Amino acid sequence: MPITIADVAARAxxxxxxxxxxxxxxxxxxxxxxxxxxxxxxxLGYVPSSRAVGLARGRTRVVGMLVPSLTWPWIGEVIxxxxxxxxxxxxxxxxxxxxxxxxxxxxxxxxxxxxxxxGLLVIExxxxxxxxxxxxxxxxxxVLIDDRDQTSGEIPSVGTTNHDGAxxxxxxxxxxxxxxxxxITGPERFGCTLQRNAGFAAVFADAGLPIPAERTWxxxxxxxxxxxxxxxxxxxxxxxxxxxxxxxLSALGAMQALMDAGRRIPxxxxxxxxxxxxxxxxxxxxxxxxxxxxxxxxxAAARTLLAHFEGTPLPNRPTVIPAxxxxxxxxxxxxx
Amino acid sequence: MPITIADVAARAxxxxxxxxxxxxxxxxxxxxxxxxxxxxxxxLGYVPSSRAVGLARGRTRVVGMLVPSLTWPWIGEVIxxxxxxxxxxxxxxxxxxxxxxxxxxxxxxxxxxxxxxxGLLVIExxxxxxxxxxxxxxxxxxVLIDDRDQTSGEIPSVGTTNHDGAxxxxxxxxxxxxxxxxxITGPERFGCTLQRNAGFAAVFADAGLPIPAERTWxxxxxxxxxxxxxxxxxxxxxxxxxxxxxxxLSALGAMQALMDAGRRIPxxxxxxxxxxxxxxxxxxxxxxxxxxxxxxxxxAAARTLLAHFEGTPLPNRPTVIPAxxxxxxxxxxxxx
DNA sequence: CTGAAAGCGCTTACAG
DNA sequence: CTGAAAGCGCTTACAG
Numbered sequence: 012m013p014i015t016i017a018d019v020a021a022r023a024x025x026x027x028x029x030x031x032x033x034x035x036x037x038x039x040x041x042x043x044x045x046x047x048x049x050x051x052x053x054x055l056g057y058v059p060s061s062r063a064v065g066l067a068r069g070r071t072r073v074v075g076m077l078v079p080s081l082t083w084p085w086i087g088e089v090i091x092x093x094x095x096x097x098x099x100x101x102x103x104x105x106x107x108x109x110x111x112x113x114x115x116x117x118x119x120x121x122x123x124x125x126x127x128x129x130g131l132l133v134i135e136x137x138x139x140x141x142x143x144x145x146x147x148x149x150x151x152x153x154v155l156i157d158d159r160d161q162t163s164g165e166i167p168s169v170g171t172t173n174h175d176g177a178x179x180x181x182x183x184x185x186x187x188x189x190x191x192x193x194x195i196t197g198p199e200r201f202g203c204t205l206q207r208n209a210g211f212a213a214v215f216a217d218a219g220l221p222i223p224a225e226r227t228w229x230x231x232x233x234x235x236x237x238x239x240x241x242x243x244x245x246x247x248x249x250x251x252x253x254x255x256x257x258x259x260l261s262a263l264g265a266m267q268a269l270m271d272a273g274r275r276i277p278x279x280x281x282x283x284x285x286x287x288x289x290x291x292x293x294x295x296x297x298x299x300x301x302x303x304x305x306x307x308x309x310x311a312a313a314r315t316l317l318a319h320f321e322g323t324p325l326p327n328r329p330t331v332i333p334a335x336x337x338x339x340x341x342x343x344x345x346x347x
Numbered sequence: 348m349p350i351t352i353a354d355v356a357a358r359a360x361x362x363x364x365x366x367x368x369x370x371x372x373x374x375x376x377x378x379x380x381x382x383x384x385x386x387x388x389x390x391l392g393y394v395p396s397s398r399a400v401g402l403a404r405g406r407t408r409v410v411g412m413l414v415p416s417l418t419w420p421w422i423g424e425v426i427x428x429x430x431x432x433x434x435x436x437x438x439x440x441x442x443x444x445x446x447x448x449x450x451x452x453x454x455x456x457x458x459x460x461x462x463x464x465x466g467l468l469v470i471e472x473x474x475x476x477x478x479x480x481x482x483x484x485x486x487x488x489x490v491l492i493d494d495r496d497q498t499s500g501e502i503p504s505v506g507t508t509n510h511d512g513a514x515x516x517x518x519x520x521x522x523x524x525x526x527x528x529x530x531i532t533g534p535e536r537f538g539c540t541l542q543r544n545a546g547f548a549a550v551f552a553d554a555g556l557p558i559p560a561e562r563t564w565x566x567x568x569x570x571x572x573x574x575x576x577x578x579x580x581x582x583x584x585x586x587x588x589x590x591x592x593x594x595x596l597s598a599l600g601a602m603q604a605l606m607d608a609g610r611r612i613p614x615x616x617x618x619x620x621x622x623x624x625x626x627x628x629x630x631x632x633x634x635x636x637x638x639x640x641x642x643x644x645x646x647a648a649a650r651t652l653l654a655h656f657e658g659t660p661l662p663n664r665p666t667v668i669p670a671x672x673x674x675x676x677x678x679x680x681x682x683x
Numbered sequence: 684c685t686g687a688a689a690g691c692g693c694t695t696a697c698a699g
Numbered sequence: 700c701t702g703a704a705a706g707c708g709c710t711t712a713c714a715g
Binding site: 013061090110294 | 349392394395396397398399400401402407409416417418419420422423424426427430431434435437439440441442443444446447450451454457458460461462463570599602603606625626629630631
């Protein structure tokens with residue numbers, strides 16, 4: 012039989028109200044009775060039932076998190092950031108994925124209606140932004156971790172510097188003497204694709220080296236598209252001395268295709284990715300890439316949501332955490 | 348103002364009891380009243396508050412999951428397996444990590460005491476098995492996803508075939524003509540290390556090729572240890588034509604060291620890992636490895652726990668899901 | 684077949 | 700400074 016507030020009250024010879032007050036530090040209480048109650052709580056190892064507290068207070072002290080899938084290479088970092096912050100503030104994290112598609116969203120919707128959590132952190136599963144916006148409009152506190160730079164402006168969000176990150180990659184390539192990069196983009200419907208393209212192109216244009224259409228390949232963030240882009244370019248005789256891929260997975264595909272074609276990395280072709288997934292550090296050679304501050308983004312999103320619970324209004328413009336360029340062997344030969 | 352069971356009752360002109368009954372399908376009710384109540388529920392979009400249901404029923408319909416860290420390369424697969432099963436059964440998943448060490452365990456303990464969930468899935472953070480066992484003894488339903496083959500026998504668990512998986516790797520190496528493998532183990536305190544060693548050694552011993560001590564390197568599952576093992580072996584003139592690493596990370600280290608030393612993979616040295624992390628498919632060459640059925644393990648653990656909630660006793664011997672060998676370029680040259 | 688009432692374990696006005 | 704009572708939104712004996 013689990014012990015309840017009534018047990019504590021009886022043993023300390025006070026009312027449940029008083030126990031509740033020492034528990035929550037509300038109201039003036041005689042220090043000696045408070046001490047006595049605390050002693051009993053300690054002695055009995057009493058911890059208030061979260062179910063009961065939740066019902067009485069109308070909040071669960073739980074935050075929901077919706078992500079597309081847990082098997083994406085970088086999603087763990089984001090969640091870890093959020094979990095660490097929530098844990099510190101004694102909140103729980105209720106995890107939802109969209110792994111089973113429509114059915115997943117239906118189950119998720121049911122949990123929203125059942126008020127299973129006080130607020131929501133979300134990495135938007137594609138095509139659900141309208142639904143998320145609706146929830147937000149109906150009063151559910153929501154913070155979006157906007158990995159695709161889709162910010163509608165309506166939902167509070169945290170993102171990174173896609174434009175400047177790509178610019179940093181471009182400057183690095185120029186610095187090491189590359190003049191004709193092949194660009195493998197993400198899907199064109201994503202804001203991050205536009206930003207990365209623009210940021211990268213601007214730097215090369217400024218250097219008097221505008222990137223022609225034949226050196227831009229519309230990709231889709233898969234390994235396969237990276238390989239395909241390189242093969243096609245090689246087959247059609249397009250000259251290039253570098254590859255800038257909009258994510259690390261397509262950079263991996265590009266590297267494989269280059270090696271299969273006998274090109275040396277980085278001597279013949281330098282390769283740069285975007286994301287800095289764990290694999291990036293372990294390719295042969297290791298992949299230079301634009302590091303997304305994923306953990307920090309998760310932390311920031313969680314902090315924003317918790318601050319809102321304390322009364323801070325949700326910010327009306329995105330929180331932006333800078334990306335940073337990481338130099339590895341795919342752009343610079345190892346120095347002996 | 349969220350709508351409650353009282354609203355539904357009033358509108359349908361019945362008691363809350365009756366509404367509750369149609370909600371839960373309990374008791375005999377007149378089909379016409381039931382239909383009327385259902386119509387009102389539909390009309391109002393009513394969903395019972397999970398907080399209130401939880402308090403009244405004494406269960407939360409939430410399962411806790413404790414994992415060491417979300418940034419380990421294979422942990423996402425396990426969680427995804429669990430989430431998918433829980434979602435199907437309309438359970439929620441409350442996620443805890445041990446990322447912040449002692450403090451994390453303290454917060455986790457508080458949530459256990461607060462009865463925030465009905466049962467626990469755990470990938471044991473090292474050194475916490477006694478604590479988990481204590482929770483189990485005190486009545487918390489627990490299922491362990493036993494990645495390290497530590498099974499104490501006390502806690503219900505699901506694991507894989509470490510012994511046979513390693514055996515399969517050994518048979519593969521023999522089949523492709525390798526006779527002197529270098530073995531890079533995991534920490535010796537782990538059951539999986541013993542099993543993988545035994546399973547691998549037995550096959551080579553049976554073939555009349557026992558593995559001498561000089562070709563066994565005590566590793567620790569890091570990339571660094573894999574590189575170190577190979578370098579040391581090369582430096583001291585130990586001959587080997589294959590590497591069997593007890594996990595993929597150390598296999599990556601071994602591959603890097605081999606390439607740095609100018610050895611060709613797989614022509615000079617074949618390399619096999621264990622785990623089949625996402626990176627394994629994208630190394631150069633791709634890594635042959637023993638695939639751990641991580642997602643299936645997560646699913647099985649979740650199903651076992653849910654079955655227990657329905658009255659099925661927790662199994663007293665581990666559920667074992669077979670590992671399988673995956674052949675890639677690090678052991679077999681690509682056929683043109 | 685249906686409902687009034689008690690109970691789940693807390694919190695929070697309201698009194699004193 | 701402290702307590703009795705109502706309330707959070709459900710479920711579940713118990714009656715009828």
